[in-house]
Amino acid sequence: MTKVAEVVEQKSDAPLHGVQSGRVEKRYSESHDGQAKVRIKKAKYAMLLAYQGKNYFGMQIQKGHPTIEGQLISAMHKLGWISEQMKEQPSLFHFQRAARTDRAVSAVRQICGMELPQRDDYAVIGVNELNALLPEDIRVISMRRATNLFHPQKKCCARTYSYTLPTFAFAKPTELTNASFRIKKDTIDEINHLLSIYKGTHNFFNYTSKREFDDRSCFRYILSFECGEPFLFHDDVRNEDVEFIQLTVKGQSFILHQIRKMVGMVIAVVRELQYKSYIQRTFESDRVDVPKAPGLGLLLERVHYDVYDRKHEKTHEPLTDWGPEVEARVEEVKFELITKEILISELRHQSMLQWLADLVRHDFCTDPDAEEVPKRTFLTMAAGKADEAAKAAEVVKEVKEGNVPSSEDGVEQEPQECGATVDVSSCTDTIKKEIQEDNATVQSGQTTEDAKSMNATS
Structure with a gap:
């Protein structure tokens, strides 16, 4: 047999080499150097994240602006967890987040989902590697294996936010709005009563922008909305104690500016700049301009996965409660990185006090989406x-x-x-x-x- 005939015979038999016992076997692809490529085994992970948002234009990536996701994905690329193509197109490694926080809004238990090369040490070594490359105002707390179909936004059944502000924001017209103000129990009771009006399902089209009354996406369900106990924080610059208070709201989901506008509306009513009945009117079809409180005090406290945790409790660790050790770390990071910074920034820049100065001139009857704002009366x-x-x-x-x-x-x-x-x-x-x-x-x-x-x- 000639050499040409032997080559032809080898080529004709080549397809049969992959068949053994009636089963076709997969081939390993070869690289340019002749070595077979090794297929990297991947898995879905959930990441627990905390960040101070004042230096960023929100959570989601925006070209030309610093964002939380931009910093996080860049750090993962430097560690070799993702490729250059994945860095430019995060959907390639199924990157998602539970909540898209706005500009200057912070989070203490944000959850991100992603597909990464499978490792058993992400919770400790992987977290330390990431934090070494991230800015000090972004901290990864922990990581856990999740189900392959886990989606941090779609699997989330509720979200809890808090809003921290000085108590003088609730001063009556007969009371001084300054650092010496101390809130009364009657005022706290009044605040809780007003907050309870928001509980249940309502049309919040007046609490966001560029949406109409008949837009079904404006209907949101509020599970709870409460006012906590006041606490003092010392102002080192002025050498005085200032009283703060925290409002906590839990809902299935929220639309843009909704929480800040709910807080702004309650402040206006307590300060007697608007009637209590006006809150109910904001749920109706007439367009009104609800005042929007500053973004500094808003904080994403927790995302809830109660249904997911119950369904996968035998195979995966829970994502709502990460355990006492992780929760202790969360509380430590929360105060040092976020709460303390909110209080200091408020005392230094007086954002709430400046907003209150403009609130007395707020026109509730103005259409906020109008191209030309009508002249004030x-x-x-x-x-x-x-x-x-x-x-x-x-x-x-x-x-x-x-x-x-x-x-x-x-x-x-x-x-x-x-x-x-x-x-x-x-x-x-x-x-x-x-x-x-x-x-x-x-x-x-x-x-x-x-x-x-x-x-x-x-």
Whole structure:
């Protein structure tokens, strides 16, 4: 047999080499150097994560902005856990998160799911390797094996958030809004009563943006909403104790800005800037502008997997409660990394105090999604100017009695009874011009009516 015939015979027999006892065997692919490629065995893992969100544009990756996922995936790539292609396209290793926290929002028990090369030491060695590459404001607490079909968002049955704020946010109009404020038990009871209104299923389209009343995704179910006990935190700069309090809400899921707007609405009612009945009105079809509290105090406390844990309790470790050792580590990281930073940042930057200063001028009737915000009414702009309104009322009263005050009193000498002008000398520059225009409009209208009356008489 010639060499050519032998080669042809070998090639014709080649497909049969993979058949033994009627079964086709898989071949190992060979690399360029002639060695067979080893198939890496992979498994699904759940990661318990804590982070301080003030330096990041939320959890989810955004090109051109620092995010929690961006830092985490970059660290896994440096460790060789994922390829360059997986880094650019996280869906290739089935990366998911339980909750997409917004900009500046922190989390203490965020859960991420991913498919990684199978190892038995991720919970200790893997966690230490990641934390060595991550910034100090992002900490991986632990990792556990999960089922192959585990999805951290879809398998989650509820989420718990907390909102920490200084108690002076709930000061009454007759009380001073400052560091010396101490909340009363009656006020805490009132807060809990208002928070209970949100329990159950409601249409929260007024508590988010760019959604309509008939959008079914705006219906959310709140399981609990409670106010905790107040506590003191020392301000080292001003050398004084400031009282804080924490609101805790548990729900099946939340939409964008929902929690911050619920907190903002309750603050407005407690401070008597809005009626309690207005909360129920926000669930109705009319569009209203619900005030949104600052994002600093918002914290994702826990994601719940009660159904998943019960279903897989014999084969996998639970993902709701990670055990006393891990929970102790969580509480330690929570205070040092997140809670302490929230309190210090609030005392340093006074974000709540600044927000309260603007709250008195908030127009609840404005459509927040309108392209052109309608001009605020005179009554809305004067809401934060109670002193000026009181002075104007006194002037009207004295005019009726014939006692016209002098110009040294800081008000106009001859106010009109039906359209009394308001002194704008002490008003802020932002609304001074609009108040002057409103006063001019009132006076112009009265002049026209007077002219018509004179013509009719003649």
